[in-house]
Amino acid sequence: MPATKDKSNSPIGRATKRIDGPLKVTGSAIYTSDHNFPGMLYAVPVGATIANGTIAKLDTKEAEKMPGVKAVFHRANIGQLFRVAPNSDFSAFSDEDRPPFDDDIIRYYGQYVAVAVAETFEQATAAAEAVKVTYNEKKPNVETLLSADSKVHVESERGDAQKAFDDAGLKLDVTYTTPAETHNVIELHSSVAVFDDPNFTLYETTQGVVNHRNVLAQVLGVEPENVKVISKFLGSGFGGKITPWPQSAIAAAVSRKLRKPIKLVISRKMTFHAAGHRPRTQQRVRISADEKGKLTSLQHDYLNHTAILDDFKENCGECTKYLYSCANLRVTSALAKRNIGTPTSMRGPGAVPGLFATESALDELAIKLKMDPLQLRIINEPEKDEGINIPFASRHLIECYKAGADKFGWAKRDPRVGSMKRDGLTLGWGMAGASWIAERWPAEVAVELRNDGTAKVSTGTQDIGTGTYTVLAQVLADKVGLSMDKVEVVLGDSSLPPGPLSGGSMVTASLIPAVSKAAEKVIGTLLAAAVKTPGEKYFGVEQKDMTYTEGKVHKKDEPASAGISFQKVLNAGNFKFLTGKGSSSTTFTAKPKVSMHSYGAHFVEVTWQEEIARLRVNRVVTVIDAGKIINPKAGRNQIEGAVVMGIGMALFEHTHYEPSKGAPLNSNFADYIVAVNADVPALDVHFLEFENTELNEYGARGIGEIGLAGFAAATANAVYHATGVRVRNLPIKIEDLLATT
Numbered sequence: 001m002p003a004t005k006d007k008s009n010s011p012i013g014r015a016t017k018r019i020d021g022p023l024k025v026t027g028s029a030i031y032t033s034d035h036n037f038p039g040m041l042y043a044v045p046v047g048a049t050i051a052n053g054t055i056a057k058l059d060t061k062e063a064e065k066m067p068g069v070k071a072v073f074h075r076a077n078i079g080q081l082f083r084v085a086p087n088s089d090f091s092a093f094s095d096e097d098r099p100p101f102d103d104d105i106i107r108y109y110g111q112y113v114a115v116a117v118a119e120t121f122e123q124a125t126a127a128a129e130a131v132k133v134t135y136n137e138k139k140p141n142v143e144t145l146l147s148a149d150s151k152v153h154v155e156s157e158r159g160d161a162q163k164a165f166d167d168a169g170l171k172l173d174v175t176y177t178t179p180a181e182t183h184n185v186i187e188l189h190s191s192v193a194v195f196d197d198p199n200f201t202l203y204e205t206t207q208g209v210v211n212h213r214n215v216l217a218q219v220l221g222v223e224p225e226n227v228k229v230i231s232k233f234l235g236s237g238f239g240g241k242i243t244p245w246p247q248s249a250i251a252a253a254v255s256r257k258l259r260k261p262i263k264l265v266i267s268r269k270m271t272f273h274a275a276g277h278r279p280r281t282q283q284r285v286r287i288s289a290d291e292k293g294k295l296t297s298l299q300h301d302y303l304n305h306t307a308i309l310d311d312f313k314e315n316c317g318e319c320t321k322y323l324y325s326c327a328n329l330r331v332t333s334a335l336a337k338r339n340i341g342t343p344t345s346m347r348g349p350g351a352v353p354g355l356f357a358t359e360s361a362l363d364e365l366a367i368k369l370k371m372d373p374l375q376l377r378i379i380n381e382p383e384k385d386e387g388i389n390i391p392f393a394s395r396h397l398i399e400c401y402k403a404g405a406d407k408f409g410w411a412k413r414d415p416r417v418g419s420m421k422r423d424g425l426t427l428g429w430g431m432a433g434a435s436w437i438a439e440r441w442p443a444e445v446a447v448e449l450r451n452d453g454t455a456k457v458s459t460g461t462q463d464i465g466t467g468t469y470t471v472l473a474q475v476l477a478d479k480v481g482l483s484m485d486k487v488e489v490v491l492g493d494s495s496l497p498p499g500p501l502s503g504g505s506m507v508t509a510s511l512i513p514a515v516s517k518a519a520e521k522v523i524g525t526l527l528a529a530a531v532k533t534p535g536e537k538y539f540g541v542e543q544k545d546m547t548y549t550e551g552k553v554h555k556k557d558e559p560a561s562a563g564i565s566f567q568k569v570l571n572a573g574n575f576k577f578l579t580g581k582g583s584s585s586t587t588f589t590a591k592p593k594v595s596m597h598s599y600g601a602h603f604v605e606v607t608w609q610e611e612i613a614r615l616r617v618n619r620v621v622t623v624i625d626a627g628k629i630i631n632p633k634a635g636r637n638q639i640e641g642a643v644v645m646g647i648g649m650a651l652f653e654h655t656h657y658e659p660s661k662g663a664p665l666n667s668n669f670a671d672y673i674v675a676v677n678a679d680v681p682a683l684d685v686h687f688l689e690f691e692n693t694e695l696n697e698y699g700a701r702g703i704g705e706i707g708l709a710g711f712a713a714a715t716a717n718a719v720y721h722a723t724g725v726r727v728r729n730l731p732i733k734i735e736d737l738l739a740t741t
């Protein structure tokens, strides 16, 4: 079934260890906050203690007199900071548009109102606490029940969904909610800013060094050429580090004011305030089917909360449009403004909460139909993307279901609620489908062949922990016929050729064509060098008769083994290195001719121990159709990590906003629960590697996000099977399950 066959010596598709692994495990990898400079000062922001109102008075006198304190900055003395221009191509985008300290209006709890700067972190922290702020306070709106503040936007429509729904005998009208979730990455958001007039060097925790540079240049009011953003290693991002947050501009502005390097690391608590989150969603699903299970209508009307100033849409209908065949469909969205920090992308934005709703609804419908939920999905498999009426480029969702069902043992499922028992525990078996976009960002890379026999690939992207260093080493090693230890990968610097954002699971797919072109370019130069070096083997041969394979320069009519290495060519010609550049374009701008997505299926077993109200995720099988997997080791790790996050989403994660003050209540690791080892069983992950070269020659798509899509629904479906309780509001709580017992 896997269609792609590798040349035995190609590193593509090989389960290679991370090339940056030794640096990380020995502590030699330099993360943002590890940067230190002579004379560096520490900055600690002061966050508003109200969520709605205005600043009446900001008194910094006491704070300024404290030991080690150099300054306290706020709106009146930080200097002008500018707004980011509206942007539709993601080249300079920031989810929070308002520059820090822009006015005296407080719109969310924790909004930065000042920043204390001192010689030590402790002194700066003490000074920040000593800044006295009085407010004109208004009651905040952090209400969880959502109703549309904005115009309802029709995202997709075909047929007449309402009429078909009204006419249907078998139907369901239910509402699901998903809570605000905070990206609890290990590495806190950090900025180390070094201003050396007129240039800024900004060490940042970012999933996009180029975007970060472009945004910060605008906010600081300088040219992009005067800003360099560095991010060599990231302690993960999950989307929370895609766009810059206010601490970055604050650090840079303070550095410019004081002419000193500034380190600013926000606290875990501040992470909940002013560094993005996945917004709460409320999704009404109306769905109907005929008696055979064929869908006759599907309506998905969703709302998400957003900040007062920013219209962040959680695109819950992302997959609804194309996942199932249904002639009558309508998807709408709307926003509900709240006194809450700006939401942002979180792993699988839109699709992940959206699929919780629609994949739960499919399960509920299957139960009404007395039909196997897997069968219901198979019946409604579309032949084309009915959302935009184009063929699928590569869709193997049914194969995912079948492979997953096989490996899980789904055929042995007794559909009766609570009927399956093992070792005194009630088992629940649930399943759901998954999908995610498969696209490319624009990307440029440089490839260098060097006279010591090594090669280098460099691009202004970053490795957020997903394995980009390693995957690029594999790709370049394949392209120039070198072993991976002879390949250097340079990333995480905005002055490199502009590379992709680490967002949307698109880095690998985006970079492959660019590396390929850059390699072709440099090999062309290499061949020219080979035939122009007097006294050397190929001197005077026509360049068109030359080629490069398996690491050797040789004539087309002779085997590679008769040729010479590029190292020999470079040394003979006295070249230190040769460089080639390559770029590839985004797939977003073109009117698509084919529908490109990845697919997957999750099968989940939960155990329910009613006597002590203990619910566990006990067994998981996940099958992913994401094309060629360049590195199955790093790839599996992505899916496993996503499933771990899925267990957290299904059972634990929930940012609570306290209604009177509007503060996130559980803004720490004791009270914001994420899945830990003890919550996670052994995970069984499989890739179906169907060949499709739409995005690049290897047929690689993205795998960073899809593993989370659908997982919470599969779990909720399993919980229903075990307990008979349909939980439509995440996370699934023990209290929900006790209600009926």
Ligand code: MOS
Binding pocket: 207, 237, 238, 239, 240, 242, 345, 346, 347, 348, 349, 502, 503, 504, 505, 705
């Ligand atoms: Mo992702 S939410 O595109 O890091």
